[in-house]
Amino acid sequence: MGSLDFPSFMTILIxxxxxxxxxxxxxxxxxFQLGALNVADFSFGSxxxxxxxxxxxxxxxxxxxxxxxxxxxFGSYFIISxxxxxxxxxxxxxxxxxxxxxxxSLIIQNAATLLFSSYxxxxxxxxxxxxxxxxxxxxxxxxxxxxxAILLLGFQLxxxxxxxxxxxxxxxxxxxxxxxxxxxxNRVINLAFSLSYVMLAASGIMLVTLFSVEPTAGGFxxxxxxxxxxxAGLGNIxxxxxxxxxxxxxxxxxxxxxxxxxxxxMFLIFVIFLVVKPTGLFTxxxxx
Amino acid sequence: MIIMDxxxxxxxxxxxxxxxxxxxxxxxxxxxxxxxxxxxxLLIMSFIYICLAESWNILAGxxxxxxxxxxxxxxxxxxxxxxxxxYFDMTLLLAILxxxxxxxxxxxxxxxxxxxxxxxxxxxxxxxxAQLLFSLSMQWVDVTRGPRxxxxxxxxxxxxxxxxxxxxxxxxxxxxxxxxxxRSRLGTMLLSLRDNEILAKSLGVNTSKWKIVxxxxxxxxxxxxxxxxxxxxxxxxxxxxxTFDVTMKIMIVAFIGGRGTAKGPILGAIIxxxxxxxxGWLGGTxxxxxxxxxxLILALFVVFxxxxxxxxxxxxxxxxxxSAPKKxxx
Amino acid sequence: xxxxxxxxxxxYGGLTANNNINLxxxxxxxxxxxxxxxxxxxxxxxxxxxxxxxxxxSVRFKGKSLTRLSPHVICNCGIACTFQDVKNFPQLDxxxxxxxxxYCRHTFKRQAASRAREVMIFLDLIDQKDQKIVKLNxxxxxxxxxxxxxxxxxxxxxxDELFAGCTPTExxxxxxxxxxxxxxxxxxxxxxxxxxxxxxxxxxxxxVLDDGTVIESGTPEQICMSxxxxxxxxxxxxxxxxxx
Ligand SMILES: Nc1ncnc2c1ncn2[C@@H]1O[C@H](COP(=O)(O)OP(=O)(O)OP(=O)(O)O)[C@@H](O)[C@H]1O
Ligand SMILES: [Mg+2]
Numbered sequence: 008m009g010s011l012d013f014p015s016f017m018t019i020l021i022x023x024x025x026x027x028x029x030x031x032x033x034x035x036x037x038x039f040q041l042g043a044l045n046v047a048d049f050s051f052g053s054x055x056x057x058x059x060x061x062x063x064x065x066x067x068x069x070x071x072x073x074x075x076x077x078x079x080x081f082g083s084y085f086i087i088s089x090x091x092x093x094x095x096x097x098x099x100x101x102x103x104x105x106x107x108x109x110x111x112s113l114i115i116q117n118a119a120t121l122l123f124s125s126y127x128x129x130x131x132x133x134x135x136x137x138x139x140x141x142x143x144x145x146x147x148x149x150x151x152x153x154x155x156a157i158l159l160l161g162f163q164l165x166x167x168x169x170x171x172x173x174x175x176x177x178x179x180x181x182x183x184x185x186x187x188x189x190x191x192x193n194r195v196i197n198l199a200f201s202l203s204y205v206m207l208a209a210s211g212i213m214l215v216t217l218f219s220v221e222p223t224a225g226g227f228x229x230x231x232x233x234x235x236x237x238x239a240g241l242g243n244i245x246x247x248x249x250x251x252x253x254x255x256x257x258x259x260x261x262x263x264x265x266x267x268x269x270x271x272x273m274f275l276i277f278v279i280f281l282v283v284k285p286t287g288l289f290t291x292x293x294x295x
Numbered sequence: 296m297i298i299m300d301x302x303x304x305x306x307x308x309x310x311x312x313x314x315x316x317x318x319x320x321x322x323x324x325x326x327x328x329x330x331x332x333x334x335x336x337l338l339i340m341s342f343i344y345i346c347l348a349e350s351w352n353i354l355a356g357x358x359x360x361x362x363x364x365x366x367x368x369x370x371x372x373x374x375x376x377x378x379x380x381x382y383f384d385m386t387l388l389l390a391i392l393x394x395x396x397x398x399x400x401x402x403x404x405x406x407x408x409x410x411x412x413x414x415x416x417x418x419x420x421x422x423x424x425a426q427l428l429f430s431l432s433m434q435w436v437d438v439t440r441g442p443r444x445x446x447x448x449x450x451x452x453x454x455x456x457x458x459x460x461x462x463x464x465x466x467x468x469x470x471x472x473x474x475x476x477x478r479s480r481l482g483t484m485l486l487s488l489r490d491n492e493i494l495a496k497s498l499g500v501n502t503s504k505w506k507i508v509x510x511x512x513x514x515x516x517x518x519x520x521x522x523x524x525x526x527x528x529x530x531x532x533x534x535x536x537x538t539f540d541v542t543m544k545i546m547i548v549a550f551i552g553g554r555g556t557a558k559g560p561i562l563g564a565i566i567x568x569x570x571x572x573x574x575g576w577l578g579g580t581x582x583x584x585x586x587x588x589x590x591l592i593l594a595l596f597v598v599f600x601x602x603x604x605x606x607x608x609x610x611x612x613x614x615x616x617x618s619a620p621k622k623x624x625x
Numbered sequence: 626x627x628x629x630x631x632x633x634x635x636x637y638g639g640l641t642a643n644n645n646i647n648l649x650x651x652x653x654x655x656x657x658x659x660x661x662x663x664x665x666x667x668x669x670x671x672x673x674x675x676x677x678x679x680x681x682x683s684v685r686f687k688g689k690s691l692t693r694l695s696p697h698v699i700c701n702c703g704i705a706c707t708f709q710d711v712k713n714f715p716q717l718d719x720x721x722x723x724x725x726x727x728y729c730r731h732t733f734k735r736q737a738a739s740r741a742r743e744v745m746i747f748l749d750l751i752d753q754k755d756q757k758i759v760k761l762n763x764x765x766x767x768x769x770x771x772x773x774x775x776x777x778x779x780x781x782x783x784x785d786e787l788f789a790g791c792t793p794t795e796x797x798x799x800x801x802x803x804x805x806x807x808x809x810x811x812x813x814x815x816x817x818x819x820x821x822x823x824x825x826x827x828x829x830x831x832x833v834l835d836d837g838t839v840i841e842s843g844t845p846e847q848i849c850m851s852x853x854x855x856x857x858x859x860x861x862x863x864x865x866x867x868x869x
Contacts, residue, residue, distance in 0.1 A: 041415070047414070047415040047418075095598065099597075101414055101415065102359075102361055102414075103597050103601065105361060105415065105418060106546065106550065106593060106594075106597045107593075107594045107597045107598065109543065109546075109590075109593065110589075110590040110591065110592075110593035110594030110595075110597070111590065111594055112590070113543065113586055113587070113589055113590030113593065114586075114587050114590035114591060114594070115590075116583075116586065116590075117583035117584070117585075117586030117587045117589075117590065118583065118587055119583070120582050120583030120586070121581060121582065121583035121584055121587065124582075125582065125583075222583070226539065230422070230423070230426060233419050234423075237416070237419070267434050268430075268431075268434055268435075270426075270430040270434070271427060271430045271431050271434060274423050274424075274426050274427035274430060275427060277423045278408075278420055278423050278424060278427065281408070281412055281416060281419065281420050281423070282407075282408050282411055282412070282420070
């Protein structure tokens with residue numbers, strides 16, 4: 008650690024922060040599912056991985072523009088998750104959902120191995136960097152950080168300002184009262200669940216610009232999103248974004264301390280955190 | 296009185312079936328064919344997973360604690376056993392004892408955690424612990440030799456037939472333990488805290504204590520399987536014990552048989568046999584296909600047969616099996 | 626003193642659920658706790674049985690302080706309770722549910738089983754022995770809850786609205802059971818009740834809770850006469866003589 012000069016130290020930190028932004032995005036969509044809708048989704052990471060793969064192939068092989076691709080991807084994620092929520096998840100207990108989603112995760116992950124092989128794929132975007140006082144900042148990463156912040160802000164606005172968003176919040180806060188007021192809470196839950204999947208698909212597109220993807224990548228992101236949204240406090244979307252930044256930061260620092268044991272330390276911190284403060288750091292004042 | 300007779304008859308019938316199965320399994324190694332090593336390997340692998348599923352059942356079935364890191368206990372058992380033998384030159388028995396000790400400590404910690412965090416949090420903690428051990432065993436190359444893993448000294452090369460009998464004995468003992476627990480004070484206490492923790496507390500049940508006891512029993516059982524695994528396979532790598540695949544297999548066996556039942560895993564082990572056969576048949580081609588089948592089976596079973604195979608056979612073993620778990624829809 | 630609550634206070638945010646509550650109960654008596662909805666009755670019971678930690682105050686039982694002990698320890702000290710919303714173990718049958726309580730005093734299965742059988746005979750539940758609780762009717766469910774609590778061998782039994790949702794005949798039959806528990810087993814009862822008939826016909830001592838404070842205590846007759854109670858709880862134009 009001693010040989011590291013200040014600019015390279017900052018470079019690593021800032022890069023960690025930008026990565027953390029994208030982590031924050033998918034974690035907040037996960038947090039939304041988990042805390043607000045009470046769906047313990049273990050297939051989350053795999054869907055993310057799938058979205059990364061599809062983006063990769065769209066870019067490298069399929070030659071469809073980003074906009075039609077986005078429409079198709081978001082649309083199909085929306086429909087699939089809506090149907091799954093409607094016919095499977097909503098009727099079952101948390102335990103059963105955990106196992107079912109795990110099965111789905113296994114299917115996606117192995118289908119990816121079968122179809123795409125376990126060889127890691129990377130878009131290999133040539134990184135443009137700007138240098139400020141010796142500190143290198145990668146443009147793609149910076150863009151992704153801002154993009155995730157904007158997407159989240161948009162989602163927040165949607166929840167706070169539109170009628171649909173308000174019904175979602177009403178159902179999340181109190182199902183019974185909402186259904187007394189004539190809101191069909193099951194439909195709203197399904198809708199909210201599918202929205203979180205659209206966010207997830209968007210995060211996948213962004214992630215693949217930064218990292219390579221392989222079939223087992225989902226597990227890591229799954230773990231990360233759990234970690235992040237537990238630090239934030241379940242259901243706290245804004246908190247999840249900031250925790251994402253925090254974790255990006257922390258990962259960078261742990262890597263500087265010892266790249267060999269960075270993951271070990273990460274999990275250790277996670278376990279300790281879960282035990283000491285399972286309610287989270289930014290415990291929700293504003294849910295949603 | 297007539298009802299009692301019926302019950303007794305059923306008991307007699309099912310115990311006759313069990314005895315017949317046992318006799319077949321006991322005599323099997325005596326047959327001399329070239330297929331025998333293959334068949335025995337198949338059976339030993341399924342015995343290993345039956346035992347692991349029984350151990351998992353104690354937490355998930357009795358306490359309602361869904362352990363997603365059960366491979367941690369298993370892998371730690373295997374690793375510590377072989378490490379003690381390699382680095383400290385101790386006897387096998389001592390090595391097994393030490394691995395049990397380590398696992399009990401880990402279990403105590405996880406049990407203490409289970410008092411603070413529930414449901415999905417508990418699942419995550421156990422998952423994280425398993426991941427931690429995986430990373431540690433991958434990275435701490437000086438001690439664990441990283442991904443290459445550790446190899447058991449040749450001193451302990453046991454005959455496959457002995458190993459088979461040991462595994463079979465373990466299955467019998469583990470099933471008996473779970474049946475006994477169900478009928479004992481521990482079982483009543485655990486089921487009560489799983490069903491309604493607040494009510495259990497109000498009736499004087501020290502829920503924290505019983506959870507820790509259950510976790511330790513479960514961990515020790517898994518640890519012993521780990522020790523057996525290292526004796527049988529003779530080498531251990533992070534990827535073969537600490538990955539989520541192992542936990543997944545354990546859960547699949549338990550689920551397909553019938554969650555929370557003592558006899559369920561015996562039926563569930565069919566999946567291990569099918570799995571080994573498919574893998575053997577496909578060889579290296581179509582990587583991922585077995586996993587897809589696994590995932591499908593797991594999801595379909597929870598959706599369409601939440602009580603597992605045992606519910607068809609309807610072997611009523613005054614079990615903890617659950618009625619169709621559906622939550623009320625508002 | 627057998628049982629004593631001193632200065633119990635509990636607030637939720639701005640809401641004071643219990644405000645400086647003091648009360649004493651004699652051994653072997655039946656005491657009642659009444660008050661309008663949201664008065665803080667259940668909160669007090671939960672504090673006594675250890676499920677809620679009070680902000681201030683203490684609970685003393687047979688000369689021992691119970692404050693800050695966990696629920697199962699308090700149960701071991703001899704205070705059992707039933708909950709307002711009847712709780713049960715969905716997967717256990719009647720016999721086993723009662724055994725859970727019996728294990729509080731007995732280590733071995735044989736003793737616990739015989740204790741559970743005793744209680745079932747006492748409460749006339751023996752026919753339902755092997756039923757799952759979810760299959761029982763409301764009265765039997767309540768009896769099972771009562772039986773499980775009894776199986777812990779309590780000296781003081783807290784019953785939170787045990788009679789809610791029962792028909793008048795069921796109320797009478799449960800009432801007889803309660804009296805039997807009090808007289809034959811010598812167990813002190815402390816009951817929350819909205820059915821005034823129960824309070825008036827069984828209790829020697831009644832506490833009236835309103836807005837988290839004890840506004841009156843005394844015999845049922847005194848309570849019926851009290852101006853404070855009538856205006857706070859029973860309403861201005863309530864005719865007390867009806868319920869004598
Ligand atoms: N966990 C809690 N958080 C916030 N407020 C609470 C909580 N529990 C109870 N309260 C409030 O405390 C007050 C007292 O509640 P409590 O349940 O003790 O009333 P009660 O006298 O038992 O009423 P009831 O007759 O309806 O059973 C109520 O206003 C209730 O809303
Ligand atoms: Mg109440």
